[in-house]
Amino acid sequence: MLQEIPYWWHDALPTLGARKAVESNCDVVIIGAGYTGLSAAIELARSGKSVQVFDRGIAGAGASSMNGGILSGNLRLGLKASMDAYGEEVGLAFYNEGIVAREAFREFAKLEAIDCDLKYNGRFTGAMTAKDFEAMKRAATFENDALGTNIRILERINQNEIIGSNIYHGGILRDDIGSIHPAKFFQGLLRVAIDAGVIIHENTSVTDISGQFLIQILHNRSIGKIKCKNVIVATNGYGDNSNGWLRRRVVPITSRMIATNIISPDIISKLMPKMGTFGEARYLARYYRPSPDGTRILLGGRDVLAGNNPNGAVKKLTDNLITIFPELREIGVQYHWSGQVAFTRDEMPSLFEKNGIIYVCGYCGSGTIWAPWLGRKAAHMIMENKKKYTVFLRQPPKAIPMYYGWPWFLPFVIAWFGLWDWIKGR
Numbered sequence: 001m002l003q004e005i006p007y008w009w010h011d012a013l014p015t016l017g018a019r020k021a022v023e024s025n026c027d028v029v030i031i032g033a034g035y036t037g038l039s040a041a042i043e044l045a046r047s048g049k050s051v052q053v054f055d056r057g058i059a060g061a062g063a064s065s066m067n068g069g070i071l072s073g074n075l076r077l078g079l080k081a082s083m084d085a086y087g088e089e090v091g092l093a094f095y096n097e098g099i100v101a102r103e104a105f106r107e108f109a110k111l112e113a114i115d116c117d118l119k120y121n122g123r124f125t126g127a128m129t130a131k132d133f134e135a136m137k138r139a140a141t142f143e144n145d146a147l148g149t150n151i152r153i154l155e156r157i158n159q160n161e162i163i164g165s166n167i168y169h170g171g172i173l174r175d176d177i178g179s180i181h182p183a184k185f186f187q188g189l190l191r192v193a194i195d196a197g198v199i200i201h202e203n204t205s206v207t208d209i210s211g212q213f214l215i216q217i218l219h220n221r222s223i224g225k226i227k228c229k230n231v232i233v234a235t236n237g238y239g240d241n242s243n244g245w246l247r248r249r250v251v252p253i254t255s256r257m258i259a260t261n262i263i264s265p266d267i268i269s270k271l272m273p274k275m276g277t278f279g280e281a282r283y284l285a286r287y288y289r290p291s292p293d294g295t296r297i298l299l300g301g302r303d304v305l306a307g308n309n310p311n312g313a314v315k316k317l318t319d320n321l322i323t324i325f326p327e328l329r330e331i332g333v334q335y336h337w338s339g340q341v342a343f344t345r346d347e348m349p350s351l352f353e354k355n356g357i358i359y360v361c362g363y364c365g366s367g368t369i370w371a372p373w374l375g376r377k378a379a380h381m382i383m384e385n386k387k388k389y390t391v392f393l394r395q396p397p398k399a400i401p402m403y404y405g406w407p408w409f410l411p412f413v414i415a416w417f418g419l420w421d422w423i424k425g426r
């Protein structure tokens, strides 16, 4: 039977455990208990600071326990486009930092003994047309030459070693992109944060950050005030009107996933022989992967394609799955769920300071690597140590014209991208 709950929560329901009283004074307040907020909190607490993290809902129940678990660390701008837009040095630095951030993720999970089904089975990105494949080959060669990466090009006749689907015209394969069980990773992060002395308050909204040092919260239906020395805002696509300034700069887009019913092992191993993860070179790309136990396939895409109607979106995603793998026509879907991803105008992750408050946002749907990485960078800014350096520390993102919190333009933008994919035969 179809259930609206993240598939992941059956193994690792986000749970905080014992609650603590809100303290009216602390060194640092962090808003948002996801990968970003907790990663910052751990560093700060370990450096001796008193840290309180507030989440409007359940800790982790934002995007951080329900994502696809693909450790892409992608940037929306390709390397060449990034070098053209930001200059050679900065463009390269964005990508080099991605390499370091991916490695840091692996080391952190190992060092903290976080059992999150971390695997490196390769990420295949498929080309929807022969022309796209040629462009992909050029981009992969350029990246390998500039960064020393080892992106493999898979011709169409060889792609069946990775994927049992014929819809792609070849693709690229990256061995440095792994996968996790996102909710197990979140549980591990939570455990490390609590052990480090971080105090986390759920169901507590931060309703005002009018001054840098005074935070207003709504807790148990009563308003409280907290004095602190620093604030980090890590609200991703879940920001609300309590920060209208930020809201004008970050657009939330709903991303929905489906998980199939159980598939027989011989079919799964035919469709995904290396049990890697998958994406596509198109504007409205789908992302998919096997569940960590190899019994199901999970696929995601943008909800807005179906006018934010969950039933329509599930049908659309199921049709997408069948387009890729016609063998799954009869398999059916057991779980679906959705969350918010956050886009800024330049579609790049951003760390910035405004009026003494530190903000981290804009991972554009690729936050499993960037959120822990930039969360830690935010902490290092407060700790003022040399680890704070990052090329993502930039000016605040520009406000989006005529946008005040309701992304009225999204259906048009998505329709436009859909049209382009259609025109290009993708």
Ligand SMILES: Cc1cc2nc3c(=O)[nH]c(=O)nc-3n(C[C@H](O)[C@H](O)[C@H](O)COP(=O)(O)OP(=O)(O)OC[C@H]3O[C@@H](n4cnc5c(N)ncnc54)[C@H](O)[C@@H]3O)c2cc1C
Residues within 6 Å of the ligand: 031, 032, 033, 034, 035, 036, 037, 054, 055, 056, 057, 058, 059, 060, 061, 062, 063, 064, 065, 066, 067, 068, 069, 070, 071, 072, 073, 204, 205, 206, 207, 234, 235, 236, 237, 238, 239, 240, 242, 255, 256, 257, 287, 300, 337, 338, 339, 340, 341, 363, 364, 365, 366, 367, 368, 369, 371
């Ligand atoms: C369906 C889906 C699939 C995805 N798949 C992938 C993937 O495969 N790979 C990848 O790299 N990325 C993926 N992402 C993106 C990734 O999950 C996010 O970028 C990442 O989890 C962001 O972490 P975060 O800590 O910044 O935000 P979140 O985990 O979203 O946390 C933000 C928190 O802020 C809280 N909050 C907001 N306002 C307030 C307030 N005023 N007071 C208190 N609390 C507040 C919210 O309640 C929320 O819990 C996916 C996202 C979704 C939704």
